[in-house]
Amino acid sequence: MATYPRTQSEISALVESMIAGYSEHPGDFPSADVAILQTARDEYRTTSEALTDAQSAAKLAAVEKAEKLERLQAVMKAQLKRSQVDTASQPEKLSQIGWGPKAESQSMRAPSQPTNLKIIAQGIGGKDNNKGILHLAWEKSAFKRARFVRYYCIERRQLPLNGDGEAAFGPWGHIASVIDNEISLKEEPTGVRLEYRIEAVNKGGESMPSNTIAVVL
Known part of the structure; x- marks a missing residue:
């Protein structure tokens, strides 16, 4: 058909x-x-x-x-x-042809402060069950032009006893770096007071430190 x-x-x-x-x-x-x-x-x-x-x-x-x-x-x-x-000495005259002076190059600035550092989980582990385990998370630095973050630096300080039996914090020290806004630390000291903070880093420098948190593992 x-x-x-x-x-x-x-x-x-x-x-x-x-x-x-x-x-x-x-x-x-x-x-x-x-x-x-x-x-x-x-x-x-x-x-x-x-x-x-x-x-x-x-x-x-x-x-x-x-x-x-x-x-x-x-x-x-x-x-x-x-x-x-032609208008190097009077660049505003470029507006007469619908143009303008070159934008000034923007130098890199340090990132803004990471915030809300907190403990997500903590415990004890390791072969001899004598290593502290700590999972930290924080809010990323606010993104702004020329202020992006290359990585986050995790810093820690410890509260040992001095020779007189009085507590005195040691200096802040770098212990790890990550590109994300969380980290798991698996070999932390136990039985002592520890404090942690986060700094954001790029070519322009380091941000203001985040809030500080304290813990005894």
């Missing part, structure tokens, strides 16, 4: 077969109008060919447009550089 074609190529093939069949067997198809069929086919062909030509021309025009745009930008940039030299 015949099925009416859907694609343009199938439609074109069928119309050619119809015209050829009507022309060769007019007695079998007395109601057929070959002339109107040929006219409709020819009109379609003309329009289709015109569309193909227009599409080809559009592609060429798009390529040429891109080339001309690239050329235009190169000329504009060259002229702007010359104008910046």
Whole structure:
């Protein structure tokens, strides 16, 4: 059973077969109008060919447009550089051509302070069950332009007893670095008071230390 074609190529093939069949067997198809069929086919062909030509021309025009745009930008940039030299002593005059002075380079600044340092979990472990385990987490430094964080530095100090039997904190010391905002410490001293804090670091320097937390493991 015949099925009416859907694609343009199938439609074109069928119309050619119809015209050829009507022309060769007019007695079998007395109601057929070959002339109107040929006219409709020819009109379609003309329009289709015109569309193909227009599409080809559009592609060429798009390529040429891109080339001309690239050329235009190169000329504009060259002229702007010359104008910046011309107005070096009075750069505000560049506003007369819709431009402005170069933005000053922004030097790297130290990150902002990490906050809300807290203990997530703690305990005792190790082969001899004499190592402190501590999981810390904190809120990242607020992101600002030119103040991104390269890593976080974890610092610790210990409260030992001095020679007189009085407690005195030792100096802060770096014990680990991470790029995320949490860390698990698995070999911490036990039986002594420990304090921890976090600093954010980038090329511009170190941030203000976070809040300090204290723990005895």
